[in-house]
Structure formats: structure tokens, C-alpha cells
Amino acid sequence: MDDTIIIWGAGAIGGAVGAYLLRAGAPVIFVDNVREHVAAINRDGLRISGPIEEFTVNARAFLPADLPDQYQTILLCVKAHHTKAACEQLAPCLRDDGCVVSLQNGLNERVIAGSFGAGRTIGAFVNFGADYHGPGNIHYGGRGAVVVGELDGRITDRIEQLHRQLLNFEERAITTPNIMGFLWGKMSYGALLYATALTNESIVDVLNSKQHRACLSALGQEVLSVATAEKITPEKFDGYDPAAFLGTDTLSIERSFDDMVAHNRKSTKTHSGIWRDLAVRKRATEVDAQLGPVVDIGAEHGLATPITRRLIELIHDIENDRRPLAWETLDELAASTGFKTSEEIL
Numbered sequence: 001m002d003d004t005i006i007i008w009g010a011g012a013i014g015g016a017v018g019a020y021l022l023r024a025g026a027p028v029i030f031v032d033n034v035r036e037h038v039a040a041i042n043r044d045g046l047r048i049s050g051p052i053e054e055f056t057v058n059a060r061a062f063l064p065a066d067l068p069d070q071y072q073t074i075l076l077c078v079k080a081h082h083t084k085a086a087c088e089q090l091a092p093c094l095r096d097d098g099c100v101v102s103l104q105n106g107l108n109e110r111v112i113a114g115s116f117g118a119g120r121t122i123g124a125f126v127n128f129g130a131d132y133h134g135p136g137n138i139h140y141g142g143r144g145a146v147v148v149g150e151l152d153g154r155i156t157d158r159i160e161q162l163h164r165q166l167l168n169f170e171e172r173a174i175t176t177p178n179i180m181g182f183l184w185g186k187m188s189y190g191a192l193l194y195a196t197a198l199t200n201e202s203i204v205d206v207l208n209s210k211q212h213r214a215c216l217s218a219l220g221q222e223v224l225s226v227a228t229a230e231k232i233t234p235e236k237f238d239g240y241d242p243a244a245f246l247g248t249d250t251l252s253i254e255r256s257f258d259d260m261v262a263h264n265r266k267s268t269k270t271h272s273g274i275w276r277d278l279a280v281r282k283r284a285t286e287v288d289a290q291l292g293p294v295v296d297i298g299a300e301h302g303l304a305t306p307i308t309r310r311l312i313e314l315i316h317d318i319e320n321d322r323r324p325l326a327w328e329t330l331d332e333l334a335a336s337t338g339f340k341t342s343e344e345i346l
Contacts, residue, residue, distance in 0.1 A: 048140050073101065075103045125148075139269070148179070181232055182237065190291075195330060200325045
């Protein structure tokens with residue numbers, strides 16, 4: 001059986017993971033739709049830079065239309081809003097008995113399963129810090145949780161095999177019978193990251209802002225309320241404790257914020273990929289594909305999600321140059337959802 005691993009999307013997540021797997025001896029092929037990136041990888045290799053390690057791997061890379069043959073395992077690493085289009089592109093390259101692993105942010109397993117079936121879909125959760133820094137260059141700035149699991153909770157041979165490969169990237173990678181719990185935990189934490197991206201400040205500075213924690217707490221709780229309605233038990237990771245936010249103990253919530261700050265201080269990735277899309281790459285974010293499902297699923301359960309809705313609107317305002325990346329935009333999220341702004345508190 002061909003054990004080639006296809007990395008579909010050689011950006012921050014796919015580039016970092018794929019480079020480590022390739023260095024460890026796995027047969028990895030990269031696929032990306034940025035022609036200059038593909039050319040640079042084929043010509044010069046894929047370079048990993050940053051404080052953890054710096055190295056270059058010789059690699060093969062293809063544009064989506066040029067990938068030859070069919071393959072057993074495809075790690076899908078594209079932005080959430082490109083998931084459906086990527087599934088259509090990769091379908092001819094996936095063997096009938098193959099699987100797609102969603103190495104992404106969001107609830108993209110739902111989209112993948114809609115294309116290929118739940119049995120050909122593997123869930124994955126990642127929380128490390130990385131950025132695409134140009135053709136052939138990925139900056140790996142901070143370690144974080146890596147988790148894989150079957151959608152039905154079974155620990156299968158293919159999950160164990162994938163886990164063994166991922167240990168070459170992150171030695172603390174684990175398998176789980178509750179992958180949806182990790183994904184919903186990340187959805188809640190991800191909402192906090194979108195809130196930090198309303199400003200030009202670092203993740204640490206926003207999460208450490210005492211005057212904004214009430215609003216941020218309510219945002220996290222709102223997302224988790226939808227997870228609860230879905231009968232999901234969110235999982236803890238990298239300082240973020242969903243159980244604290246689901247409770248009423250303010251000290252536990254403060255402790256989780258402090259733990260998130262401590263975790264993010266260890267990374268040289270100071271700002272989220274969301275902020276990078278807005279401030280550096282000047283392109284649309286994944287907000288509709290990532291946070292939109294929270295609103296839609298909440299509505300199915302009769303749950304209002306006004307803070308999430310307003311956050312999505314404010315991200316779009318920044319995308320369309322109607323608002324700045326500034327504390328005042330985060331203050332607008334707080335004020336419009338019933339919380340005091342930093343000016344009112346100060």
C-alpha cells in the first residue's frame with residue numbers, strides 16, 4: 001500500500017507539519033495553489049525558520065491540477081473557507097479507501113464528511129504557532145497541542161499510524177475519543193483570538209487586559225453554550241480551560257486567562273493568523289467559515305449568539321476598511337454587547 005502523505009495546503013500548518021514529517025523519513029508531497037510557493041519548494045526546498053529549529057528539507061510540490069495518481073492519506077491544511085473547493089479539487093486524487101485529515105481550524109470535518117462521508121474523514125486539532133513568510137519559507141514560532149481522532153471516537157489502526165507520524169512533529173501529540181470536544185474547545189478559544197485581532201495589540205496584551213476580560217469571558221461562554229447544546233464536552237488545552245468558562249467561579253476564569261497568557265508568552269508568534277490576514281496580507285479572514293457555524297448551530301437550538309454575531313460584523317468592518325485595528329474596535333464589541341469599555345473603566 002502506498003504510504004505517501006499528501007499535504008494539501010503548504011502554508012503555516014501544512015508547511016510546518018509536512019517539513020517535520022519529511023525530515024523524519026515519511027514520503028511527503030506538498031500541494032499548494034500559490035504558484036510561486038510551489039516553485040520555491042521545488043527549486044530550493046521548504047525552509048522552517050524560528051526559535052524552535054531552523055532547517056530546510058528537499059521536497060516535491062505540485063499545483064492542485066498537476067498532482068499525479070491517487071493517494072491513501074491527504075492532510076487538508078487549507079483555510080476553512082477554502083475547504084469545500086479543496087474537497088472538489090482533491091477528490092480525483094483520493095483513493096476509494098483513502099481518508100482526508102482536517103488539519104485546520106474550525107468545524108471543517110462537517111464539510112469534508114459531506115463530500116466523502118464520515119468514515120473517510122479524520123478529525124484533528126492543532127494549536128501551535130506558525131506563519132507563512134513567503135514562498136518556500138514557514139516560520140514556526142511556538143509549540144502547541146496536536147490531537148487526532150476518529151469522528152466516532154474509536155481508536156483505529158489508521159489513527160494510531162497517523163499519531164506515530166505526528167509525533168515526529170510534536171512529541172506530545174495524542175489521540176482522543178473526543179475529537180469534537182477539542183474542536184469545540186478551539187472554537188471557543190478561536191473566538192477569543194478573533195477578538196484580539198480587532199486590535200493591533202498582541203494576543204498576550206489583549207488576553208491580559210483586565211478591563212476586557214468580562215466581554216471576552218462572555219464571548220467564550222456563548223460559544224461553549226452552543227457546544228453544550230450539541231452535547232459536546234469541550235476539552236482543555238494549552239492553558240484554556242473550557243470547564244472554567246462553563247462555570248460561575250470568576251477566579252477559575254481569571255486563572256485560565258493567566259494560563260493562556262503564560263502559554264502565549266512562550267511563542268514568538270505574537271499575533272494570530274487572523275490579525276496577519278487583516279494587517280499584513282490584506283485579505284479576507286476565515287471568520288464566516290469558522291464562527292458562522294456557531295451562529296447557525298446555535299439558531300438550530302434556539303440559542304441567540306449576539307456577541308459572536310457582532311464580532312463577525314466587526315471583523316468584516318476591518319476587512320472592508322470601515323474600522324481600524326485598534327482598542328476602540330474591541331471596545332465597540334464590549335459596548336454593543338452590554339459591557340463597559342476600557343474608557344468607561346479608566
